[in-house]
Amino acid sequence: MDAVTISQVRRFQRTVTQRIGALDDRFLATDRPLGQARLLWEIGADGSEVRALRARLELDSGYLSRLLRSLEADGLVVVDDGGGSDGRVRTARLTPAGIAEREELDRRSDRAAASLLEPLSQRQRERLVAAMAEVERLLLASTVAIDVLDPGDPSARHCMQAYADELARRFDGGFDPARGISADDQELRPPAGMLLVATLRAEPVGCVAVKLHHDAAAAHLKRMWVDPGTRGLGLGRRLLAEAEARVAASGIRTVRLETNRALTEAIALYRASGYREVEPFNDEFYAHHWFEKRL
Amino acid sequence: MDAVTISQVRRFQRTVTQRIGALDDRFLATDRPLGQARLLWEIGADGSEVRALRARLELDSGYLSRLLRSLEADGLVVVDDGGGSDGRVRTARLTPAGIAEREELDRRSDRAAASLLEPLSQRQRERLVAAMAEVERLLLASTVAIDVLDPGDPSARHCMQAYADELARRFDGGFDPARGISADDQELRPPAGMLLVATLRAEPVGCVAVKLHHDAAAAHLKRMWVDPGTRGLGLGRRLLAEAEARVAASGIRTVRLETNRALTEAIALYRASGYREVEPFNDEFYAHHWFEKRL
DNA sequence: TCCATTCTCTGACTTTAGTCAGAGAATTCG
DNA sequence: CGAATTCTCTGACTAAAGTCAGAGAATGGA
Known part of the structure; x- marks a missing residue:
């Protein structure tokens, strides 16, 4: 990769960690250690399951338990089985004192952010905030991982369900998967096909299914979905490119797909990605447009 | 300050520290603790005075000493009196093994930066790098502090010297301070006047002198200088605004200044900041333009 | 010249962060 | 139903990071 680009990224890292890290230290520093403060923050006003905290903060279970004990000892937190169905899972909740301390942290963070902006002119502030939003958006994008998952995987199921729900909402007359061309689990397991799932911090946020039809000349894409929150x-585009790369790796040189006229942004994506509209090559009930791309 | 703006800054902070911090952990993690690795990095290929390291990394002197001892024990560093004139100051230098390890850290950091960009399209990379450069630039700007310094302060002297050097370079026929209107130390100490100095991480990067003339109706700005590296x-603009605010605080309602035609960017700044060009109000040898602003 | 200051270093600590093994209760899967 | 797994917790550690006091040599200023 371009050396100038990389050195810009590293320079950014240095500046930002210095400047942003310094704020953390100066403002968040109560008499409370950072680990406890972070946990207090993460529990939130409505409480959190201990299990979820462990996942979000990526902490060792023993260590987390001890952190909770120390917050409990200070009267900021109570831990109980939050009345949930699973008797193993415990829930941490803030006491009024805990809420007060969390609000204090909040105020300090606000002041820290304000102190960053304070020396700048109005115009500079606007530009900084816009650039920050852009950096954040693209860093988020670069955090998304795309993997082949088994269709039985919970993340995969979540995507399929979300896909079906969205179509049901957007199609005139709803969507019944049974009426469309099948893409059931067997067809989406290698070597028959595969399911690519995009995940953002362990949350599934998109998918695309590939049917390889090794006998036929073309692979077939289905179940293309992207979470509305991450559009x-x-x-x-990445899912599509990844799917195409996998198709190409299997020796097939043509990709086909069909789609419904309601899915305007998908249609635009296909066109922009080099897909040509072709004559119907199947009788998919819900399709209005058929596309093809030579790899 | 605007709550939306502040929350954008805080969201940025969260995303960036997560994403960038994770890279640190995953890639920089040799078998060497972070503190040692940072120190190794900071010593640099040419060595550094221990005193300078302490200032740059803001470490306790005992702690730093111990870190140096452990790097020395691993054969990565030697500490000696670097042949300097001050026998108390010691200098840390990397051994060949230390240089090799530093280069390894460097490669890992490069790889970390590359891994951040890798999932993105070319277009996204370009936008990310551009936005990062903008954020960095503005964070740098917001790091600059402006303070009133005594003209005898080393930072103040540095600015005055840099100012004179620059004029000597840019004026046709050079610059001799003795031929211009005076602005000597006595005139730049309260209450007669003051010297505002901008510093970026303890480095002086700009200044402006204010002569208050309490008897007269107008304050007078001189010695406006900004380090070429931080333009x-x-x-x-900030120096000017700060000076005007201080003038206004002293009850004076008019600011005057004169400048040379060679200083085009300064002239543009004065105009953009609301200064009107007026008839010459003094006989400054080096001046071609005279400006005035009502506060 | 002498006194205060600067610079580095060592000794003696504390706190924070984190790891690992395993136990006990609850749940899920075959 | 029984076995495997999940979830939380405690005990017993280690490593890293950092603090504080003070000593000894070198330097600078009155």
Whole structure:
């Protein structure tokens, strides 16, 4: 990769960690250690399952337990089985004192952020905030990982369900998967096909299914979905490119797909990615447009 | 300050520290603790005075000493009196093994930066790098502090010297301070006047002198200088605004200044900041333009 | 010249962060 | 139903990071 680009990224890292890290130290520093403060923050006003905290903060379970004990000892937190169905899972909740301390942290963070902006002119502030939003958006995009998952995987199921729900909402007359061309689990397991799932911090945020039809000349894409909350990150394009790369790796040189006229942004994506509209090559009930791309 | 703006800054902080911090951990992690690795890095290929390291990394002197001892024990560093004139100051230098390890850290950092860019499209990379450069530039700008310094202060002297050097370089026929209107130390100490100095991480990067003339109706600005390396950060504008605020605070309602035609960017700044060109109000040898602003 | 200051270093600590093994209760899967 | 797994917790550690006091040599200023 371009050396100038990389050195810009590293310079950014240095400046930002210095400047942003310094704020953390100066403002968040109560008499409370950073680990406890972070946990206090992460529990939130509505409480959190201990299990979720462990996942979000990526902490050792023993260590987390001890942190909770120390917050409990200070009267900021109570831990109980939050009335949930699973008797193993415990829930941490802030006491009024805990809420007060969390609000204090909040105020300090606000002041820290304000102190960053304070020396700048109005115009500079606007530009900084806009550039920050852009950096954040693209860093988020670069955090998304795309992997082949088994269709039975919970993340995969979540995507399929979300896909079906969205189509049901957007199609005139709803969507019934049974009426469309199948893409059931067997067809999406290698070597028959595969399911690519995009995940952002362990949350599934997009997918695309590939049916390889090794006997036929063309692979077939189905179940293309991107979480509405993560649109604009170029995820659709990445999923498509990843799928195409895998198809090409299997020796097939043509990719086909069909889509519904309601899915305007998908259609735009296909066109922009080099897909040509072709005559119908199947009788998919929900399709209005058929596309093909030579790899 | 605007709550939306502040929350954008805080969201940025969270995303960036997560994403950038994770890279640190995953890639920089040799078998060497972070503190040692940072120190190794900071010593640099040419060595550094221990005193300078302490200042740059803001470490306790005992702690730093111990870190140096452990790097020395691993054969990566030697500490000696670097042949300097001050026998108390010691200098740390990397051994060949130390240089090799530093280069390894360097390669890992490069790889970390590359891994950040890798999932993105070419277009996204370009946008990310551009936005990073903008954030960095503005964070740098917001790091600059402006303070009133005594003209005898080393930072103040540095600015005055840099100012004179620059004029000597840019004026046709050079610059001799003795031929211009005076602005000597006595005139730049309260209450007669003051000297504002902008510093970026303890480095002086700009200044402006204010002569108050309490008897007269107008204050007088002189010695406006911004370090060439930090131009484009809006520093000139900030210095000017700060000076005007101090003038206003002393009850004076008019600011005057004169400048040379060679200083085109300064002239543009004065105009953009609301200064009107007026008839010559003094006989400054080096001046071609005279400006005035009502506060 | 002498006194205060600077610079580095060592000794003696504390706190924070984190790891690992395993136990006990609850749940899920075959 | 029984076995495997999940979830939380405690005990017993280690390593890293950092603090504080003070000593000894070198330097600078009155």
